Amino acid sequence: MTEEKSEGTLQPCPQDKIVFDYERGEYICEETGEVIEDKVIDQGPEWRAFTAEEKEKRSRVGGPLNQTIHDRGLSTMIDWRDKDAMGRSLEPKRRLEVLRWRKWQIRARIQSSVDRNLAQAMNELERIGNLLGLPKSVKDEAATIYRKAVERGLVRGRSIESVVAASIYVACRRLKVARSLDEIAQYTKANRKEVARCYRLLLKELSISVPVSNARDYITRIGALLNLSGASMKYAAEILEKAKDMGLTAGKDPAGLAAAAIYIAALLHDERKTQKEIAQVAGVTEVTVRNRYKELVQELKLEIPQQ
Structure with a gap:
């Protein structure tokens, strides 16, 4: 809300009267014509698109970050189709070369012990989440909680399955998705007692507050x-x-x-x-x-x- 001078007093300009002039890059008040802000930087792309297909074709960004993938989906992937950009089948010699690229690309994605831990944990989280029919928001929340546990060194000395199950239970409690601890534990190799112990550990060490079950x-x-x-x-x-x-x-x-x-x-x-x-x-x-x-x-x- 901005202010303008009127008879020696300051009065606010109504928000619904403020418009943006795209040619000059200025915010202007329709009632008084006052320039509220100028030299506004356009945060959008430099190109224009008039259809959804044209917008998708001209866009130069990838998909959003995915917490349920160990590298958040930032790494590249080599396609499994044995065809070139024109859709033509690759020659046998070229196909073997692409297979070699794919093998080393997969190895390069997972290098450190943390990457290996996260890769295994995210696969386990996706498996349990699908069996329980959990929405993506819960799986993302659980993945974020597990990453914090890895950063704090809470996973060391404990099974990945139990910490993942505990993270899922915390996410369900926080987002009020009705899933019991017994229901989550039955889909893991860890027993209920171990999952409950990890659940209490996450609440204490990560200072997570969960609402009371309703x-x-x-x-x-x-x-x-x-x-x-x-x-x-x-x-x-x-x-x-x-x-x-x-x-x-x-x-x-x-x-x-x-x-x-x-x-x-x-x-x-x-x-x-x-x-x-x-x-x-x-x-x-x-x-x-x-x-x-x-x-x-x-x-x-x-x-x-x-x-």
Whole structure:
């Protein structure tokens, strides 16, 4: 917001009245004609494009940085197609030469022990992320956390699998993606105890703060896997909100509470699901679902139809 002189006082120029003159490189106020800023440097390209194809053809930059690749995607890659730039097949002698280039290019990408560690860890992270169906934002966050752990020397003496799994769990907690520690640990060679130990280490050494797990974060995922309607999932979230206001959620497993709320909502909306089905999807036991179900019905005084 800039100011202009008016009758001896300073008044701000409205933001919606400020325009940019591309020919002169100046910001001008439409009301007063005052030049607010001049000699503005154009940060865009020096070329013009009128179609998407023309813009892509003239662009001289690569793709964005990818945290899930050990070198962030900055290195070059030699194509596996045995053809030249004109699309013609290479001669046998030339093909062998290209194979040699490709071999040494791959070796040159991974030179130090840190590069080898990151290459193995990023492959493991991508594998677990795909098995869990995690979005790219979570995988990028996990990769960033793992890189910080490598820089601090936290991976030394510990298995790569356990630190990667812990990084994924931290990323899920930070971005509020409902994945339990047991669910992540089952896809790794490391056991749950080791992953939990690495998780606590990352929080302490990297000074990472994670929000408290909320049972409502599990509602959408469990409901989607059970093919429940939006009305049932909304009512389950309302049940959990009432239970939280009454202090019933303190010290309880969020997944178990969400499973019980889903079970109640499904009964009331005539989308009957068994406790066994819900327990399997939520990753808890039937006993947990049954106990949380009884507590919610009794304390919230819910009227459940006869089964």
